[in-house]
Every structure is written in structure tokens, then in C-alpha cells.
Amino acid sequence: MTKQYHPETLSVRAGNEMTEFGENSEALFLNSSFRFNSAAQAAARFGGTEPGNIYSRFTNPTVTMFQNKLAALEGAEQCVATSSGMSAILACVMGLCNAGDHIVASRSIFGTSVQLFSNIMARWGLQVTYVSLTNPAEWQAAVTPKTKLFFVETPSNPMTEVGDIRALADIAHQSGAYLVVDNCFCTPAVQRPLELGADIIIHSATKYIDGQGRCLGGAVLGSKTLMEPVYGFLRTAGVTMSAFNAWVFLKGLETLFIRMEAHAKNALELATWLEAQPQVARVYYPALKSHPQHALAMQQQSNGGGIVSFEVRPKAGQTAQEAAWALIDATKLISITANLGDAKSTITHPATTTHSRVSAEARAAAGIQDGLVRIAVGLEHVEDLKADLFLLTK
Ligand SMILES: Cc1ncc(COP(=O)(O)O)c(C=O)c1O
Structure with a gap:
């Protein structure tokens, strides 16, 4: 569908999976667990040999529809939906970094993201260096052998500074690091960071994806390989998007x-x-x-x-x-x-x-x-x- 249709059409149609009842609007699956036909099927689902829903901490059809729609809009292989924008950043770092790893982050990021890196993740051995969003030379100079992620918001909050995604992606890749872009200010309707070379996108769905100030939610998007450990963290830690919120965000994306x-x-x-x-x-x-x-x-x-x-x-x-x-x-x-x-x-x-x-x-x-x-x-x-x-x- 992604190749065949324009982004506006994808925002309305992509990711939708209808049930046998023939509903024209996405269904809200407000349930915590899913029944199996037999013990053998339960084992196959848990063992990963049979696809399907298990438990809404990590699989829920309404959340899956939201993830697939947002992935289609950002041009990402996979989306992991989370309970908030901050838990999306947490899941990204916990999934991809180890103690002792280093992040180069823009000085111009949301204050709570600074708190997360400097006051919480630092206690677990993560190193962070803050540099100017607009000066790629500072990013190059800040790289260490332990640098795992570059983290930017563009435009930044609140100064609306703009970072050069392609230039920062090139520097990150030369250093073996991944470029993470918080795309919350723009959404895929205005900017598509993966097409410009970024590796990972963060969203606070709370913002424009909802669009009417109702629900908290977030998302991490990227390749299947990068999203596997992010999903692994979410499945275990439970920073999960609620089905109700995913349903609201699905409606929000239609008018994005x-x-x-x-x-x-x-x-x-x-x-x-x-x-x-x-x-x-x-x-x-x-x-x-x-x-x-x-x-x-x-x-x-x-x-x-x-x-x-x-x-x-x-x-x-x-x-x-x-x-x-x-x-x-x-x-x-x-x-x-x-x-x-x-x-x-x-x-x-x-x-x-x-x-x-x-x-x-x-x-x-x-x-x-x-x-x-x-x-x-x-x-x-x-x-x-x-x-x-x-x-x-x-
Ligand atoms: C750019 C940016 N990223 C992330 C967040 C965090 O999102 P949430 O409040 O959904 O946790 C915010 C919240 O204002 C934000 O402005």
C-alpha cells in the first residue's frame, strides 16, 4: 500500500484491519488478553512460531493498526507504540544502549528529555554530551568510541532551531552511531526524517498525532533490526500504549x-x-x-x-x-x-x-x-x- 498511494491516502487507509463484522471505522479492542483454541496454540503463540495476539502489554489489534499506519506514513519498517513520548525515548535508549555507552544530544531538546538523559540514565552509566543543533562540527568533535546515538529535535522546542538531518546522519554513520530524530513538532505530514538519512524516529503522539489534546502516547520507528530490542524492552517493562489511546490516535492520523x-x-x-x-x-x-x-x-x-x-x-x-x-x-x-x-x-x-x-x-x-x-x-x-x-x- 505504501508504494501505491499518496501519504494523505495512507493516513486514512493504511494499517486498517477490519473484522468479520464489516465495520468501516477501526474497532477498539479494549481487552487485556486473547484466548487460544488449545494449549498447543497458546504454546505456539508464546514461542513465536504462530503469529497472533497474546496479551495487550505487547500485542493488541488496535495498537497494531496505529503502529502500522504511522510506520506507513514515516516510511519505517516497524513502529513500537508506547505510553507517552517520554517512554518512547526511554524505550529507545534502554533498547539500544548499554551502561557506559555515550549519546551526543542537541542542547536544544525538550527539558524532560534532558532530565531523562542527565539525571536518570546517567545514574545507570550512560554518558551524554550536549552540542549545538546547528553546528555539525560540534557533533563530529563530541564522538567517542562509545557513541551509540545522536539525538535531535528539529525544529527544536521552544527555539525552533533547525538541524541538518542529512549532515548529522552522515557524521553519525561514519562513527558507527544511529541518528534519532524526535519528529514531534513536524509529524510525517511535514517532515520525513528516515528519507533524509535518520535511523530512528521518536514521536510524542500526545501532540499533533492526537491533535485535540486528549491522550498521552508515543512511538519509536525504524528498521526491524533496530526495533527488535526496543520492542523487547517494551514487552518486558510494559511502557505500553493503551488500546483506547491508539484508537483515538488512529482517528487523529486520518486528519493529520x-x-x-x-x-x-x-x-x-x-x-x-x-x-x-x-x-x-x-x-x-x-x-x-x-x-x-x-x-x-x-x-x-x-x-x-x-x-x-x-x-x-x-x-x-x-x-x-x-x-x-x-x-x-x-x-x-x-x-x-x-x-x-x-x-x-x-x-x-x-x-x-x-x-x-x-x-x-x-x-x-x-x-x-x-x-x-x-x-x-x-x-x-x-x-x-x-x-x-x-x-x-x-
Ligand atoms: C519535542 C517533545 N518530545 C517529547 C515530548 C514528551 O512527550 P510526552 O509528554 O507525550 O511524554 C514532548 C512533550 O512536550 C516534546 O515537546
Whole structure:
């Protein structure tokens, strides 16, 4: 099916497996275990000599449909669905790394990913070096004989920095390492990292894959060989996607392409307007010509995505944080919440929320200033969003 149809068609049709009841919408298999016809069949299923479902910690038909649909969209051989985006990163590292292994990670990644690498995995002997997303020479210089993974988000959260996936994949492969791309900001509707040379994709399905802020979930995608130990970790540790959440995500994927286009259209219009406001010192959005990696972004992505960040200019007597908080508190429509990828626009102050557990030095190194505000632009009319940011025009 992957070769025959366009991605939009795959988002609606791929992976679906219907039962003998002839349902036209995917069924929700809300059950923990599956019955066997005989003891011999049970043994064959457990022994792996007969394919089929066993127990929903590691096999469930609704989750399988979600995995196969997302794999078709990313062009991956296999997808392992997980309980959240963070457990997708955990399963990836636990499946592929051993104590003493080394990861080179972009300095510009989600704060909780930094916590996972530096505070939790480090206790189990994993070494991590943080480098600039936009400077491939730093990645080359950071490689050690123990380097197993390169880990990037592009565009990054919240600065929307863009990394050169092909260049980083080449450096990783010359060093015998794998390139992992967290593709949560773009989704396969906007960017397909495996086609650009990446080896593994991470998703927080919680974001655009759901698209309406309902469920937590995640996914790891790549070749069958790389996914085997990742699946092995999930099967044992149980960081499993629930069948109900998989069913919601299946519905979300059906509208992914039209939603991502609408998010990006609104985001570009809002970013362009923000650039013209005197109270805004700087706007970060990959589809703006002023973005430092604009040309690269437009090669790798089909549009700029839905996330816009900007620095608020403080008024006399105000700190940068006070200015950012005043803007956020004055909004009436946009939701003050740290989630992103929802139909509802969300606004957040990264320095005191998503990145508050990152040290002040690491925040400064990643360019996250106290006046920075991030908007995950939703599907409301853009004029209503501009009106809600009225403090910027005063
Ligand atoms: C880029 C990125 N990756 C991963 C995650 C973690 O996803 P989850 O909240 O589903 O665990 C997030 C959450 O905000 C994120 O923004």
C-alpha cells in the first residue's frame, strides 16, 4: 500500500484491519488478553512460531493498526507504540544502549528529555554530551568510541532551531552511531526524517498525532533490526500504549495532513504579524525569512509547522519575565498550558514551565531567555489570536 498511494491516502487507509463484522471505522479492542483454541496454540503463540495476539502489554489489534499506519506514513519498517513520548525515548535508549555507552544530544531538546538523559540514565552509566543543533562540527568533535546515538529535535522546542538531518546522519554513520530524530513538532505530514538519512524516529503522539489534546502516547520507528530490542524492552517493562489511546490516535492520523497545513498557515500569519509588533524583540519561526536556518528548514520541511516563539520586549521598570507573564495573563482565548499540537492554541513561558528543571546555564546556552513566550498555534481564526495578544500592540 505504501508504494501505491499518496501519504494523505495512507493516513486514512493504511494499517486498517477490519473484522468479520464489516465495520468501516477501526474497532477498539479494549481487552487485556486473547484466548487460544488449545494449549498447543497458546504454546505456539508464546514461542513465536504462530503469529497472533497474546496479551495487550505487547500485542493488541488496535495498537497494531496505529503502529502500522504511522510506520506507513514515516516510511519505517516497524513502529513500537508506547505510553507517552517520554517512554518512547526511554524505550529507545534502554533498547539500544548499554551502561557506559555515550549519546551526543542537541542542547536544544525538550527539558524532560534532558532530565531523562542527565539525571536518570546517567545514574545507570550512560554518558551524554550536549552540542549545538546547528553546528555539525560540534557533533563530529563530541564522538567517542562509545557513541551509540545522536539525538535531535528539529525544529527544536521552544527555539525552533533547525538541524541538518542529512549532515548529522552522515557524521553519525561514519562513527558507527544511529541518528534519532524526535519528529514531534513536524509529524510525517511535514517532515520525513528516515528519507533524509535518520535511523530512528521518536514521536510524542500526545501532540499533533492526537491533535485535540486528549491522550498521552508515543512511538519509536525504524528498521526491524533496530526495533527488535526496543520492542523487547517494551514487552518486558510494559511502557505500553493503551488500546483506547491508539484508537483515538488512529482517528487523529486520518486528519493529520489537513490539520498540519491549517496549523502552519495560521502560524506563518501570526509570526509575520508578531514580527511587526514594537513590543516583540524577536520571532522564531522556521518559515520566516528572518529565521537563521530558513533555507534548510524549507528543504527538509513542507511548511514551518505550528510552533512560534518570540521574545517580549519589557517596558520601563519591567523585567523580561514580568513582560512575558503580563502578556500571557492578559489572554482570554488562548489556553495557558504547556501542551502543544492541540486544535486550541496554547501559550507558555518555557523558562518557568517546560524548561524550569533545566539549569539556568543550560537554559541560557539553549537561548531560552526570560522574555521568551511559545505559542502552539491552533485552528482558531488567526485574527482572534492576534486580538488576544493585544498587550503587544500597546
Ligand atoms: C519535542 C517533545 N518530545 C517529547 C515530548 C514528551 O512527550 P510526552 O509528554 O507525550 O511524554 C514532548 C512533550 O512536550 C516534546 O515537546
